[in-house]
Amino acid sequence: MLAFLSASTVAGFVLVLCLLLHYEAMNLLERISRELRRHRWVVLITMGGLMLAHILEIWLFAAAFYIAEHVLGLGTVSTPTGDWLDYVYYSAVVYTTLGFGDMVPSAGLRMLTMAEALTGFSLITWSASLTFLQMQRLWRT
Template identity: 50%
Template sequence: MIDALFDANHWLVALTTLILVGACVLLHYEVSSVLSHLMRRTAPTRRRRFLGLMFGLLAAHVAEIWLFGLAAWWLVGETGGTVVGAALHNGLDYVYLSAITFTTLGYGDVYPEGPLRFLMGTESLTGFMLITWSASLTFLEMQRHWNDQG
């Protein structure tokens, strides 16, 4: 247990996780702010406004998944961490691992071991929160539209 406190690999994973969570939350905030602003000021039709909102939020989530996936790929190489199950050969395989983690779909064919578990566990919580944030924003924008119609 004490050895884990002084293990440089654990600190590298923790620091990388902290940076990624911060980057994803900031990215999501900025994208949400821009999309919310655009919903009020542009797009002459309701269809365009809501499609822009949905595709914008989806793009933000995909970018966040890619950030975590590429970081996991890098950390496996740097820390000697492992992913058990189906063989992961390239960055896209790690993006898949990230997607099933971010969306809290869960592990079936692959799962992390060692210090990488901290990154993946934190990604799951972050993904859940950001997806909920997107759902809340979508609801608020739809409610605003319904109130304008009634």
């Protein structure tokens, strides 16, 4: 039970960091889009910026999984080699809700996995909404 509570605290912390990062990235991209007049560049810059934000968020969760397993001892993720890139891969699979199932969390890391899936789905949807609104505004015929 303590592992789940501790993992929930870690998940909440990383979730807040991801929300702040995503909000600030979207705010910056929206300001840039208002200054640029050529709509092709606005959409490309927005997509590139959002992809960068998602990659950073995946890496934040990967760091959380690594720390939760190796430092806090909240559970394990059955990684093939146990190196850092396995955690990045696992985080990307969970964040995008791809769900291969080749790596499985145990104990408290299941809570962190659920939180990342919900966060990833929400932030990807939020990004799609911003992109849609920009294209709707800029690509009118």
